[in-house]
Amino acid sequence: MNDSKGLAIAFEEAKLSYQEGGIPIGAxxxxxxxxxxxxxxxxxxxxxxxxxxxxxxTLQNAGRLPATSYKGxxxxxxxxxxxxxxxxxxxxxxxxxVIGENKTFLGGEAYLKQRGVEVLIADDTECxxxxxxxxxxxxEVWNEDIGVEKRVYSKEGAQTLL
Numbered sequence: 496m497n498d499s500k501g502l503a504i505a506f507e508e509a510k511l512s513y514q515e516g517g518i519p520i521g522a523x524x525x526x527x528x529x530x531x532x533x534x535x536x537x538x539x540x541x542x543x544x545x546x547x548x549x550x551x552x553t554l555q556n557a558g559r560l561p562a563t564s565y566k567g568x569x570x571x572x573x574x575x576x577x578x579x580x581x582x583x584x585x586x587x588x589x590x591x592x593v594i595g596e597n598k599t600f601l602g603g604e605a606y607l608k609q610r611g612v613e614v615l616i617a618d619d620t621e622c623x624x625x626x627x628x629x630x631x632x633x634x635e636v637w638n639e640d641i642g643v644e645k646r647v648y649s650k651e652g653a654q655t656l657l
Contacts, residue, residue, distance in 0.1 A: 508522060509573040596623040
């Protein structure tokens with residue numbers, strides 16, 4: 496499977512999450528022979544689950560696989576993977592990560608490369624535009640997803656909002 500087809504599957508998942516009211520991040524895990532091992536999208540909002548990001552949802556949907564299934568595989572993700580998702584890719588020995596965009600969020604790309612994972616940035620306009628739209632619509636949900644606190648200051652002192 497070529498990278499544009501793998502990323503297209505991930506983007507379909509991102510759009511599905513957005514339509515469900517969730518964070519529009521999608522992913523697909525593709526074996527070296529082109530077999531789709533799993534696909535998924537961020538389900539934090541839909542399931543109230545703090546660890547179901549696009550990549551971890553994809554791994555969950557792939558199910559229990561032998562370790563050899565991950566060797567030579569590619570994780571396609573619409574957004575640069577956070578530290579948790581970076582760690583999951585490393586844990587399972589995923590060889591390549593193809594990222595739709597890294598302008599709205601820069602994750603663990605350097606660490607993946609440092610650990611020998613091939614990382615490709617597609618700089619995909621559709622991926623970026625969908626994330627920008629979501630961030631503009633729901634900045635508080637986005638900040639929660641990436642672990643950022645928003646502080647609002649008043650005369651009485653600082654008040655932290657998540």
